[in-house]
Amino acid sequence: MSKTVTAQLPEIRDELAAFYKDLHRNPELSLQETRTAGLLAKRLREAGFDEVAEGIGLTGVVGVLRNGEGPVVMLRADFDALPVEEKTGLPYASQVRGVDHEGRDVPVMHACGHDMHAVCLTGAAMLLARSRDQWRGTLLVVFQPAEELAVGARGMVDDGLFERFPKPEIVLGQHVGPLPAGVIGYGTGPVMAAADSLDLTLHGRGAHGSRPEASVDPVLMAANVVTRLQGIVAREVPPAETAVVTVGRLQAGTKDNIIPDKAELGINVRTFTPAIRDKVRNAIERIATAESQASGAAEPPEFAWTGSAPALVSDPEATQATVAAFAEHFGQQRIMPMPQVNASEDVGVFGEVLDVPTVFWFWGGLDTETVLVALQEDRLDELPSNHSPHFAPVVEPTLSTGVEALVVAALTWLADS
Known part of the structure; x- marks a missing residue:
């Protein structure tokens, strides 16, 4: 036919x-x-x-x-x-x-x-x-x-x-x-x-670039988060499972001698099972929250999960x-x-x-x-x-x-x- x-x-x-x-x-x-x-x-x-x-x-x-x-x-x-x-x-x-x-x-x-x-x-x-x-x-x-x-x-x-x-x-x-x-x-x-996209905002405290002691540097905070996120797949996802965590966007500041008051990250996650999907999402939020606390941030991070497909x-x-x-x-x-x-x-x-x-x-x-x-x-x-x-x-x-x-x-x- x-x-x-x-x-x-x-x-x-x-x-x-x-x-x-x-x-x-x-x-x-x-x-x-x-x-x-x-x-x-x-x-x-x-x-x-x-x-x-x-x-x-x-x-x-x-x-x-x-x-x-x-x-x-x-x-x-x-x-x-x-x-x-x-x-x-x-x-x-x-x-x-x-x-x-x-x-x-x-x-x-x-x-x-x-x-x-x-x-x-x-x-x-x-x-x-x-x-x-x-x-x-x-x-x-x-x-x-x-x-x-x-x-x-x-x-x-x-x-x-x-x-x-x-x-x-x-x-x-x-x-x-x-x-x-x-x-x-x-x-x-x-x-x-499955695909999940996250807009993550890390809050610091801005200051002059010459006075880092007066700041809570969100750029350093973001750098540590980016590095630590790579450990999720390597150390938290079982080797038999598949997951990808990508930081595709990192934006902070307007000038080299100004420590900004926030940093924004665009994060993308790919997984194949609901259990691993939940594990990875939770780990991202845990890491960002812990880094904010360790840095002495006055405000917790903001998580906006946007586009999502099963x-x-x-x-x-x-x-x-x-x-x-x-x-x-x-x-x-x-x-x-x-x-x-x-x-x-x-x-x-x-x-x-x-x-x-x-x-x-x-x-x-x-x-x-x-x-x-x-x-x-x-x-x-x-x-x-x-x-x-x-x-x-x-x-x-x-x-x-x-x-x-x-x-x-x-x-x-x-x-x-």
Whole structure:
């Protein structure tokens, strides 16, 4: 059945490629994706979806295609960009600048492939709408904003996604990455880490740089906290478990001869199990509090846990069934198992809220010959990956593979006609 549906892909491939280049050239930051959302909604309406709604979770788009009795299957893609200056040199490279959620002027780029995600879901929606005689059930298409802030999925749920639209029995999604184009990678169980972000403020007492004895130096305090945090994974997390603690931001002071009165740290945590997640979070707060007390700070530290996403669990049984369909459609040689990925994805929120299976896979976007040469020369780490200013999937066969994978996955769970 999937071969019959995807046989129509050549008819729309050029249109989809042009759409992809347009989105890549015109990226939008999280929760600012208004132009992109309008274009996605327009294509769903043109494809004949029964219901299309915009503004779900501020900038999300939802499409419903009803086709008789049968399961409700959800296909999801994200479509926000990153504050990264593009350095790909492509003729359709982004030159866009924007204002981020903290009010800073920043360059904007689709450095994580979300433009490819959105276009592949658009293509799958078009093909499934054209082939209603091949399946039965209800297709729920969800274009989710703000994945990069880890708030988009929760925002759509809180805005009534599953009260206003049919509740799916399975959630299906995919992510492009630094694999050879045309290859599909998968895992079962926890495939991507939980993510937690913390804004930590350490309070000191300011003074002239020549009189350190009159201060409580928050810079020294912050330096000790940064160093001590590295002991959490090394000495508190069991070797068989996985965790990452990264201090990605440290800001303090305005001038070299002024000891400031506070220091701010941006901390990111990746874990795979609830127990380790709690252990690491508690350890961070314990260390910062203890350092403040040891330094004689007049005020305790402030902890603001912001973006948060659960570990992404790809349901083992549902994943095996979906991957078997991939192998039948693409051939086993294009399917490969993958290790856990320490990066995070908030798509898991949808299945977690509904207590239904999620199936999530990866597919390649790098030129195959380039990957093979890098492998032979032991240079795989030098290849551009997600969030790199040099990352941009080759259009083909990346686009066709992504469209076909979503069609195959949907048809695995929709009823036969």
